[in-house]
Amino acid sequence: MRPSIHTRLVNGAFGDPALLIDFKFERRALLFDLGDVTALSTRQLLRVSDAFVSHAHMDHFAGFDHLLRVCLGRDTGITLWGPPGFVEQVGHKLAAYTWNVIQNYETEFVVVAHEVDRDWRLRSGRFSSRRAFRLEDAGSRALEPGVLLDTPEYRVRAAFLDHGTPCLAFAFDEAFHINVWKPRLRALGLPTGPWLTRLRRLVREGAPEDTPVEIRWPDGRGERERTLSVGELKRQVLELTEGQRLCYVTDAAMTEANAERIVALAAGADLLYIEAAFLEADVDHARRKSHLTARFAGELAARAGVREAVPIHLSTRYLGEGGLLEREFQQAWKGAGNAAGPRQASTGASP
Ligand SMILES: [Zn+2]
Numbered sequence: 430m431r432p433s434i435h436t437r438l439v440n441g442a443f444g445d446p447a448l449l450i451d452f453k454f455e456r457r458a459l460l461f462d463l464g465d466v467t468a469l470s471t472r473q474l475l476r477v478s479d480a481f482v483s484h485a486h487m488d489h490f491a492g493f494d495h496l497l498r499v500c501l502g503r504d505t506g507i508t509l510w511g512p513p514g515f516v517e518q519v520g521h522k523l524a525a526y527t528w529n530v531i532q533n534y535e536t537e538f539v540v541v542a543h544e545v546d547r548d549w550r551l552r553s554g555r556f557s558s559r560r561a562f563r564l565e566d567a568g569s570r571a572l573e574p575g576v577l578l579d580t581p582e583y584r585v586r587a588a589f590l591d592h593g594t595p596c597l598a599f600a601f602d603e604a605f606h607i608n609v610w611k612p613r614l615r616a617l618g619l620p621t622g623p624w625l626t627r628l629r630r631l632v633r634e635g636a637p638e639d640t641p642v643e644i645r646w647p648d649g650r651g652e653r654e655r656t657l658s659v660g661e662l663k664r665q666v667l668e669l670t671e672g673q674r675l676c677y678v679t680d681a682a683m684t685e686a687n688a689e690r691i692v693a694l695a696a697g698a699d700l701l702y703i704e705a706a707f708l709e710a711d712v713d714h715a716r717r718k719s720h721l722t723a724r725f726a727g728e729l730a731a732r733a734g735v736r737e738a739v740p741i742h743l744s745t746r747y748l749g750e751g752g753l754l755e756r757e758f759q760q761a762w763k764g765a766g767n768a769a770g771p772r773q774a775s776t777g778a779s780p
């Protein structure tokens with residue numbers, strides 16, 4: 430597989446959560462959570478089109494100011510996504526500053542904030558530099574359950590977790606890559622051209638195999654035309670490879686309801702980032718703070734059958750002893766031996 434994105438856990442396993450998903454072949458990046466993002470370069474931050482915020486605890490959202498500071502002058506604006514109450518919270522952040530000068534800037538800078546509720550209804554607010562970032566209602570609409578953003582290149586899904594407050598976990602599913610085998614095209618006497626874009630779109634949309642694709646092109650004797658089916662073209666000139674699937678989970682209480690949602694969201698992911706805040710020995714503390722232990726997190730990775738897993742958001746009480754959390758996590762994940770769920774007795778999980 431040719432990876433077309435790369436990811437960076439901005440502050441390592443102990444730092445404030447922020448995951449950068451950077452598209453190699455596009456001028457675009459996404460952020461999952463907005464903890465401290467000062468370690469990212471201006472160039473990287475300017476690529477961020479959308480930031481998905483799990484919840485507005487400070488360690489996940491305090492980086493908003495820095496992102497805004499860096500991006501203000503650009504004309505593309507920024508879009509933020511978060512749990513219930515988020516639009517108002519973004520409004521309060523923006524209202525904390527004085528904006529008497531920016532109204533006169535030539536470029537308009539717009540922050541769009543979306544908040545999703547448990548019924549998958551999206552409510553949106555717009556904040557424009559021209560109006561001193563005062564909230565303008567941007568309406569609401571129903572989402573396909575569990576899907577925040579659906580583009581031809583990727584999807585962002587979410588799950589609602591309980592963390593004493595609603596908290597969103599996110600999944601990034603890259604669409605499959607569609608490569609055209611140019612030598613095969615030539616061998617079949619077919620031209621390149623806009624029809625290939627049409628074909629790609631049909632394949633992405635899952636068009637039936639017998640869907641006709643008209644190919645027209647001029648040659649020395651005038652216009653030529655051929656019609657082939659999507660199925661034939663898929664077999665003869667296209668190469669389809671799976672896109673990457675990432676999942677990002679933090680913060681969550683150790684309940685079976687959370688476990689089921691996390692497993693469903695992360696099922697079969699190539700890479701899972703999951704909080705492993707506390708050692709199982711400190712499970713009471715983890716429960717009080719509505720966080721996962723490394724063991725519980727590792728068991729979820731096993732249940733979800735992910736290919737790779739990275740424990741994140743480790744409590745700084747273990748600074749210098751990250752290896753302990755890592756080992757507990759690995760044992761629960763790989764030493765599980767079977768796909769048994771988190772042990773109710775050991776975790777005391779209650780739905
Ligand atoms: Zn939190």
Ligand SMILES: [Zn+2]
Nearest residue numbers: 486488489680
């Ligand atoms: Zn946190």
